[in-house]
Amino acid sequence: MMGSDESSSTPKRINPLLQRAYVAFLTNRKCTFLVSFILATIFYTPIYIASNNNNSNQKRYGLGGPSASASELTAALRRKSDGRAAVAIIRVVGLQTEHGIKSNPNNEVQYLVQFKSHDYPIKAFRGAVCLLGGNASGGTKKKGLVGKGKGKDRGGDVTPLDTLKRELNEELLSPDWVNVIQEKNVIDDSKLGKTLYNTTSLPAATVKNTDESDNNNNNNLNKFEDGRFPGTIRYLGTTLHSHTAELIDKPNPYAFYCALYEITIGIDQLPHAILHPVGATIQEGRLALLTQDQLLTHAKYSWGYEYTMETYFGKKSWNKQEGASVSEVDEDIWKTTSWVPLT
Numbered sequence: 305m306m307g308s309d310e311s312s313s314t315p316k317r318i319n320p321l322l323q324r325a326y327v328a329f330l331t332n333r334k335c336t337f338l339v340s341f342i343l344a345t346i347f348y349t350p351i352y353i354a355s356n357n358n359n360s361n362q363k364r365y366g367l368g369g370p371s372a373s374a375s376e377l378t379a380a381l382r383r384k385s386d387g388r389a390a391v392a393i394i395r396v397v398g399l400q401t402e403h404g405i406k407s408n409p410n411n412e413v414q415y416l417v418q419f420k421s422h423d424y425p426i427k428a429f430r431g432a433v434c435l436l437g438g439n440a441s442g443g444t445k446k447k448g449l450v451g452k453g454k455g456k457d458r459g460g461d462v463t464p465l466d467t468l469k470r471e472l473n474e475e476l477l478s479p480d481w482v483n484v485i486q487e488k489n490v491i492d493d494s495k496l497g498k499t500l501y502n503t504t505s506l507p508a509a510t511v512k513n514t515d516e517s518d519n520n521n522n523n524n525l526n527k528f529e530d531g532r533f534p535g536t537i538r539y540l541g542t543t544l545h546s547h548t549a550e551l552i553d554k555p556n557p558y559a560f561y562c563a564l565y566e567i568t569i570g571i572d573q574l575p576h577a578i579l580h581p582v583g584a585t586i587q588e589g590r591l592a593l594l595t596q597d598q599l600l601t602h603a604k605y606s607w608g609y610e611y612t613m614e615t616y617f618g619k620k621s622w623n624k625q626e627g628a629s630v631s632e633v634d635e636d637i638w639k640t641t642s643w644v645p646l647t
Contacts, residue, residue: 377425377439386544387560388643390468391437391609393501393616396593397534398571413501414593416574418475420606421589426552428625429606433599434589438471439560440464440644461644464542464563465490476575481567485537490565494541494635499618500566501596504538506531534570539563540616542633545608551627561633564612 394416418434440461461467465487472482496503508531546559577591594603599613604623611630614621 387558388440388464388467389438389560390440390464390471390563390565391435392468392472392565392567394436395532395566395568396571396574397568412595414595415599416578417592417594417599418589419592424588426606428551428553431604432606433594433603433609434606435609435612436472436475437468440467441470463487463643468563468565479573479575481535481569481573484535489537491536491538493538498615500540500616502530504530504532506536532568534568534573536568538566540566541635542638543612544631544633546629546631547608548627551625561638562612
């Protein structure tokens with residue numbers, strides 16, 4: 305019996321006043337729990353609201369959050385006619401020793417691309433390479449791809465270049481080299497054919513390096529010999545990209561016209577996420593610099609861009625998505641077509 309008394313829930317060898325308080329606590333623990341819950345709610349609610357407000361002001365692409373681009377993609381897939389997109393092959397030129405970049409020992413041209421995030425709406429494209437740019441938005445004014453045109457402007461993107469600049473500004477946070485791009489400076493190389501990466505209508509140019517560190521590197525004596533200085537933009541043509549319903553996991557197949565550009569920038573014009581990688585992401589994924597070999601041999605692509613790169617380099621792209629295909633578009637007919645389709 306002694307053992308039973310000592311093991312009971314009520315202490316025996318404490319002050320009687322404390323004992324009565326303890327008994328009162330045991331008999332009213334429901335009220336105590338309710339008071340604790342109310343106090344916790346009052347304390348944590350402002351913190352929770354502030355946290356949500358901070359997150360709502362950030363685009364959490366690649367992190368599982370909502371994405372404006374996902375809704376744009378959904379709208380594009382629901383269009384009654386073929387979609388429109390403008391993208392760019394972005395060439396990055398520069399020296400190994402410039403700006404602390406040491407990942408390019410041969411000083412070869414690198415290409416700025418996007419890797420789709422792990423939560424991209426189309427499963428087959430997750431982790432795949434995509435060219436920077438995106439879908440046309442609003443408006444139905446007719447205008448040529450690289451020249452002047454007429455028509456009634458109903459708002460939104462009027463030309464492929466409008467689309468490209470808007471998308472690049474959104475994805476790269478409005479770099480200066482995007483904002484200075486003008487229609488009159490676009491070089492039309494759409495009829496040059498294949499191997500566009502080393503074929504251009506620009507006159508050859510030889511740049512004599514004046515920097516001492518450049519003179520110590522014989523590989524860079526003529527680094528812009530083909531005339532493509534940073535800031536050069538070329539229009540390379542339009543293609544029709546088609547995708548089966550199975551590939552995009554939708555009830556119906558989807559196709560879009562893709563206006564392709566090539567932009568050359570200097571290594572010092574790269575986005576901060578490339579120069580100082582800290583895990584930053586852009587819309588729908590992350591940025592990366594890849595070489596020609598990496599693009600052709602190792603990369604998996606979204607939206608049929610494996611065929612785009614195959615034509616651009618004039619070499620086989622080894623990783624093709626089943627259900628994606630690309631066909632050429634007659635430029636003369638295409639230039640009289642409305643850029644943005646009706647939704």
